[in-house]
Amino acid sequence: MVKLYKLDASPPARACMMACDLFSVPAEMVDCNIIVGEHMTPDFLKKNPTHTIPVLEDGDLIIHDSHAILMYLADVYGKQDSLYPKDLKQRALVNQKMFFNSSILFPRLRNISSPLLLEGAKPTEKQYKAIDEAYGFLEEFLSRNKYVAGNKMTIADIAAYATSSTLGIMLELDVKKYPKIEAWHKEMAKQSFAQKQNAAGRQEFKRVYDDLMSKMVKLYKLNGSPPARACMMACDLFNVPAEMVDCNILTGEHMTPDFLKKNPLHTIPVLEDGDLIIHDSHAILMYLADVYGKQDSLYPKDLKQRALVNQKMFFNSSILFPRLRNITYPLFIEGAKPTEKLYKAIDEAYGFLEEFLSRNKYLAGNNMTIADIAAYATSSSLGILLELDVKKYPKIEAWHKEMAKQSFAQKQNAAGNQELKRLYDNLMSK
Template sequence: MLLKLYKMDLSPPAGAALMICEIHKIPVEMIDVDLIKQENLKPEYQEKNPLHTIPLLEDDDLIIHDSHAILTYLTDKYGKDESLYPKDLKKRAQVDQKLFFDTLLFHRFRSITYSAIFEGLRKPTEKQLKDLDEAYSFLDAFLSKTKFIAGDNMTIADVSILASVAAIRHIIPIDGNKYPHVQSWFTHMSNQSFFKNCAEPGSITLGEILKARLDLMPLKLYKMDISPPVCAALMICDIHNVPVEKIDVNFLKLEQFKPDYVKKNPIHTVPLLEDDDLSIHDSHVILTYLTEKYGKDESLYPKDLKKRAQVDQKLFLDTLIFFRMRAITTPAFFEGARKPTEKQLKDLEEAYKFLEAFLSKTKFVAGDNMTIADISLLATFNAVRYIIPMDFTKYPKVHDWFSHMKSQSFYKKIIEPVTAELEKIVKEILDL
């Protein structure tokens, strides 16, 4: 009777079972069980395996629900020699204890991935990551004494731990400087045909899923708190609860011109967002990107083309207004030009007229619901008002909109703490 192996390719324990079947050339019927769709919770599967885990091996009347036991059973039954699982008691004990060690590795890995896939927890705790990194240190200590996990020859312990490490590296990459023995061992093992044929495809799929569901590499936001575009980016991070590492760049000290920063952002502006290999140097694109990636719904940035166009054109309007303001502040900061021209002030006040006209038709800037356009323009007008005060008699709609936006928690948390400093700097550099 043909053996049956219930599996899901992206599962590390299933990957180990698949590799051992390949190594021993075992004829086996493969049956897929999709954990993400919770097919493992179906009554007929739970009757076979009350733990509802994979892999599950059926050999006639025998059911084995643990991957390590599957490896020992299949190797004892089909192995051509005892090299992978020695019969010598002392050597076998070395292998067995590393199989139990693999249970620890996988448990630490699963504590992160289960929460991400089934509970929506995108950010592992520091302890979880520390525990997982510690597992590498254990493994490196073992491999500093022997070429393979349980001695100088490959055993089923290597096969089992290979599957686990291939998954763990998607959360914490193997640092060859810290763990050179692990790196060397993994390079050798991952080049074996049984890994490439049986475990690598599932591992790649798993990596893609984890990248989508976990915030593993913290986003980096280069910022200066009084900058309006930075305030907009910080507010959207607060709204979406985006985990981000904040790195200060002091424009007044010209830190934006340092070679390492110019290399990241040739136009040497802030904010700058780094997300893995992606760099975004425009605040409006940062708002759209983070809202697309982290937004719980599409209210802030609609997918409907007509509604999105309304938002997009107001983001470009914000660019126009910001550059009118910057035409005054940049010469004041860096050239000592304390007195704006009449045209500069007239152009900046015209921005209030533009906004008043739009807000006379809709409650918010791009419609009747708040969008990222409101967030961006809020940050800009918060700065503009210190050059040209907001006249509520001339611009009542702008005043009402601004008052409403100021009452939001993201404004109070991000902008309110820096308003006094911003106002002070404007008064110091400009004769208004």
């Protein structure tokens, strides 16, 4: 009897479980719970140094890739040649789709599930788009044949179905857009091996996935928005398990009834954490620092030090950001060009900021705080409207360079700032 080390929620493991059922393999199913680290024990690592599941053990033979396992089981136990053809040309087509699952379909599932499960990191819009792209590839294959590798079911269908049926948990299949996938799903779901070996494990995966997703906060944002970018930087810095939800105010997404229930002011960003909704970037930064911050220096518990940070947060809220918004809002919404007076107001704000930075390395002292994150998001964008005179404001320039070096700023501020610049320059040129 062979041994199959598996986890029911794992699509690759379920593919092998389905194959064992289909081929009537005399297999002992051994649960290996990666969530509690059973795949990292010395004994398991001897079997599979890459510490993945499934693993098939057949005497002294150990195979630790689901696709290789499927091929082996088909060759040894398969009675129907059609499931893994002996004809080399037909077999090549099956192998091709096995590698499609290995290199395209499954990685787009794992790119979401692994960070979510192990790090609490929520999926990005880009990752969801990658799944939709994979659906497109699969739809095209199924538009040519009834099954993935031809007009007869093969082990490639078993591998891809285990993955694809699970991808639908992350990104619901648009049945109008992908009717061939929907028909194939229904055909595969009717098979007894799928009902016995895939359905329950898929539901287990869904339960874990939905539970983890429900624990994450949502941040409604627009990359070009400085307040949104401040919160995005904080999420990155504090390792907040946050789902980033784009809300395009230029197309009116902030004025929908659903969004107005969250924020009657129809501004972004908005943070949603269960039944708590916060709709001011500064309040969001404070909350994230209190809940997720591990470094006390970023938002000190000492009340005197915290007061200095709060003071600079309100400086950003009442002086820095309004002088940016007084130009961007009329320009973006009404097409009104800035006046000289508005540019002078920005220069005056630079003067205030330079004075603060002449007293300390950072805004509220000699350690970076959330006040620096808020003000940097604004100030780096103000430079798009009125270029900073580095000779007149050397402290701001030095502070800008220091903040720009931070990984959270490089990942969450730089691109959005360029997006704001592109939009501003385009509107000003008209």
